Each structure stands twice: as structure tokens, then as C-alpha cells.
Amino acid sequence: MNRVTRVTGLAAAAALALAACGAAPEEAPEASAGAGGDAEASDFTACIVSDAGGFDDKSFNQLSFEGAKKAADELGAGFNDVQSDTATDYQGNIESLVGEGCNSIVTVGFALSADTVAAATANPDIDFILVDDAADNDFDGQKDAENIKPLLYDTAQAAFLAGYLAAGYSEAGKVGTFGGQPFPTVTIFMDGFKQGVDYYNSQKGTNVEVVGYQGGDQGSFTGGFEANDTAKGVAAGIIDQGVDVLLPVGGPIYQSAMDAMADSGREIALIGADADIFETDPTTQDVVLTSILKRMDVSTYEAVKSAGEGSFDAEAYVGTLENDGVGIAPLHNFESKVDPALVAEVEALRESIVSGEVEVTSYLAAE
Numbered sequence: 001m002n003r004v005t006r007v008t009g010l011a012a013a014a015a016l017a018l019a020a021c022g023a024a025p026e027e028a029p030e031a032s033a034g035a036g037g038d039a040e041a042s043d044f045t046a047c048i049v050s051d052a053g054g055f056d057d058k059s060f061n062q063l064s065f066e067g068a069k070k071a072a073d074e075l076g077a078g079f080n081d082v083q084s085d086t087a088t089d090y091q092g093n094i095e096s097l098v099g100e101g102c103n104s105i106v107t108v109g110f111a112l113s114a115d116t117v118a119a120a121t122a123n124p125d126i127d128f129i130l131v132d133d134a135a136d137n138d139f140d141g142q143k144d145a146e147n148i149k150p151l152l153y154d155t156a157q158a159a160f161l162a163g164y165l166a167a168g169y170s171e172a173g174k175v176g177t178f179g180g181q182p183f184p185t186v187t188i189f190m191d192g193f194k195q196g197v198d199y200y201n202s203q204k205g206t207n208v209e210v211v212g213y214q215g216g217d218q219g220s221f222t223g224g225f226e227a228n229d230t231a232k233g234v235a236a237g238i239i240d241q242g243v244d245v246l247l248p249v250g251g252p253i254y255q256s257a258m259d260a261m262a263d264s265g266r267e268i269a270l271i272g273a274d275a276d277i278f279e280t281d282p283t284t285q286d287v288v289l290t291s292i293l294k295r296m297d298v299s300t301y302e303a304v305k306s307a308g309e310g311s312f313d314a315e316a317y318v319g320t321l322e323n324d325g326v327g328i329a330p331l332h333n334f335e336s337k338v339d340p341a342l343v344a345e346v347e348a349l350r351e352s353i354v355s356g357e358v359e360v361t362s363y364l365a366a367e
Contacts, residue, residue: 044308045078046071047102049093051109053225053251054083058280059273060251060296064108064131067300075308091115098123104307106131106300110185113137120145127307127314131296132185134316146314149303153294153319155273156192156362157353158326159247161346162271162292163196165328166245167208168342169269169289174209176243178234178257180225180250182217184363189249189273189292190219195360199349212238222253231256239264245289247271254284261287269334276329289338291329295319318364322354 048068050061065081072079080100082093090112097105098119105126107116110133117137120128121144128148135148143150166175177193179186190213197210213219220238222231235248235257246268248257254272261268270277270284272291277284299317306312319325328346331338352358359365 042075042077042308044075044104045080045100045102046075046104046106046304046308047080047082047097047100048106048108049081049090049097049112050083051090051111052084052086053109054085055081057251058277059275060132060294061108062280063275063294063296064106064300067297067302068106068304070297071301071304071308074305077308087111091118094119098126102126104129104304104312106304109133110183116148117144120148123147127312129300129303129307131300143314143316149312149314150316151296151299151303151319152316152364153296153299153326154188154360154362154364155292155294155319155326156188156195156365157321157360158292158294158328159189159192160196160199160353160358160360161321161328161350162247162290163193163198163210164200164349165196165290165338165342165346166193166247166269166271167197167200167206168204168345169338170208170243170245172242172244173207174211174241174243175245175247176211176238176241177247177249178212178220178222178238178253179248180222180231180253182219182221186221186249187217187219188362188364189247191215191362192360193247193271193292199358211241211243222250225251225253227252227255229256232260235260236263239266239268243268245269245271247273247292249273255281258284258287272329278329278332285333288332289334290331293327293329295325295327299325320354321350 053061055061055065084090084093094115106129108131113133114137116128116130117135124147130148131151134150135143137144177190194210197208220234222234231253239260248254269289270287271289274294276291278288
């Protein structure tokens with residue numbers, strides 16, 4: 001599919017999604033006893049299929065899995081998961097879950113959108129939950145199947161905060177970012193990050209530079225979402241330009257960035273994407289400044305739980321700073337390294353974004 005057409009279609013679908021935005025999820029509770037434990041037995045079966053990153057990516061797929069599993073445990077429901085190794089697995093994996101009698105199926109990632117729509121259309125009695133896509137593959141501004149709940153996240157808002165923080169933290173006056181592929185769900189992080197740096201410059205009269213991204217699809221991309229030598233090379237190319245803060249966007253590619261950071265012999269702070277990688281990957285704890293959070297575990301939990309309770313709402317959910325669907329992680333080990341005044345500015349900036357005083361643009365931003 002032509003990438004530019006895909007961007008346009010996502011933007012159109014997002015406008016519809018915002019018009020019918022579902023209620024914010026409540027904080028996901030601690031996992032309770034699983035099926036066969038203290039939870040009352042249920043004849044409901046919750047299922048999930050990953051994209052090619054797999055459920056152990058310490059990021060996107062893992063968060064969605066954890067949310068779905070929590071919901072199944074609380075419901076006392078059956079739970080089936082299937083992992084995709086390549087894009088050619090998506091259709092067959094979804095069909096296999098349909099054949100196993102799943103009542104709800106979470107499909108993780110925009111790459112599964114077309115196959116999710118096909119399965120949902122053929123199986124209107126199953127509740128489908130599509131993570132990170134509006135399910136509008138014909139680009140007419142409408143969902144392509146009524147029994148799909150899209151879970152979307154305006155991560156530009158959270159990335160704006162991370163960009164401001166990075167600009168204030170940087171001593172080199174250069175920060176960097178790169179992505180897996182130039183899809184809107186990737187560049188939305190990079191756009192917000194750059195906007196945050198630009199806003200810092202406008203407020204402080206500084207000239208902190210963003211290396212690796214100029215906007216739109218103009219920037220550094222690895223061509224995939226694997227931690228490999230290609231990703232390491234892209235990271236090294238940005239690091240060699242003198243950055244001291246780096247944001248990789250694309251699942252496990254941050255692991256390759258860490259290898260390049262170590263090879264540089266310089267102190268470079270890492271910013272994670274999707275999950276709080278300080279928590280999900282302890283190897284990051286000495287280098288991670290913060291993470292840009294896309295709380296897929298919470299929204300997936302709420303969607304699966306409502307399906308199991310018979311109150312499934314197929315309206316699109318859009319995570320924002322206001323409803324805590326997106327955010328930034330604590331500074332953890334960097335708390336003592338960051339000026340408290342900068343931390344206070346970031347906290348105040350969050351409130352200004354929520355109130356609308358500071359505008360963050362993205363393909364999911366409300367008109």
C-alpha cells in the first residue's frame with residue numbers, strides 16, 4: 001500500500017474516531033487470580049494476536065498482552081494468545097483464534113488492520129479490539145466493521161513533554177531521534193518530540209538541535225522494527241553528530257541504540273517509547289532518562305473486561321494527557337541529574353497542554 005495514502009487515510013479515520021471518542025480507562029488494577037483461581041469461572045474466552053515484534057518485545061506487544069491477560073484473569077475467563085513471526089502470519093493467526101471460539105480478539109498494531117477488518121466482517125458476533133489503528137482501510141472516514149473497537153493514542157502530547165525535558169537536560173545542545181518506519185504511529189512520537197524541543201527553544205531563546213528528524217517522513221529510519229545491525233548503524237550515525245539524548249521509536253530498536261551508545265564512549269541519555277523501559281528492561285536503568293508512555297495495557301484491559309462483562313463499547317478510544325492514556329515515566333535514576341526547576345516546568349507544561357493553552361499538533365489532534 002502506498003505510504004502517503006496510508007497517512008491520509010489514518011488522518012481521516014482519526015477525525016471520525018475523535019468525534020466518537022470513548023471514555024478514558026480507569027487505572028488497571030493489580031492482576032487477580034487467574035482462571036481456576038479465586039475469580040468466578042466464566043465461559044468467556046479472551047484472545048490476542050501479536051504483530052511481528054512478539055509478546056516479549058518489552059514494549060508495544062507486551063503491554064497489550066499484559067492488559068488482555070489481566071482482564072481475562074479477573075473475569076475467570078479462558079485466554080488464548082498467538083504470536084506472529086512475519087506479516088504473512090496475521091490472517092492465519094486471527095482465523096485460528098476465531099476457530100478456537102474466542103469471544104473477543106485483540107489484534108496488536110496497524111499492520112493487522114486489514115486482516116482484522118476481514119475477520120470482524122465475517123464474524124459479527126466476536127468483539128475485536130484493534131490496537132493503534134482506526135480500522136478504516138477504505139479511507140472513507142468510517143470504521144470498516146462495527147464490531148471493532150480502535151484503541152488510538154495521541155502520543156505527540158507526551159512526546160512534547162519528553163522533547164522539552166530533553167532540550168533542557170542536554171548539555172551538547174543536540175538531541176536525536178530515529179524510527180523504525182515512517183508510519184504515522186511512529187512519526188507521531190518524533191513530531192511531538194521535535195515540537196517540544198522547538199517550544200523549549202522559543203521559551204528559552206536557545207537553539208537546541210534535533211538530529212535525525214526534520215518532520216513528516218524526512219528523517220532517519222531503520223526500515224523495520226528489529227534490534228539489529230541496521231538499527232545500530234542508524235543510531236551510531238546520529239550519535240556521531242554529537243547528541244547527548246536519543247529517542248528511538250520502534251519497539252526493540254532501542255536495544256540497538258544502547259549498543260551504539262555504549263560504543264561511543266560518551267554519556268548519552270536514552271528516552272524509551274511505549275512502555276516505561278526502566279521497568280520492563282532492567283538493562284536500561286543506568287541510561288534511561290524517561291519513557292514516552294502509551295498505556296496500551298490499561299486501555300486493552302478495559303476493552304477486554306467490558307467485552308467479558310457484556311458491556312463492550314465499539315467506539316474509538318483516544319489516549320491523551322487529559323485521560324492519562326499517554327504520559328511520561330518517572331525519571332528514576334536520573335532524578336538527581338535533572339534540575340528540579342526543569343521538572344517543575346515540564347509538570348506545568350503538561351497542564352498547559354491539557355488546558356489547550358499550548359497546542360500540540362498530530363494526525364490525532366482534535367480540530
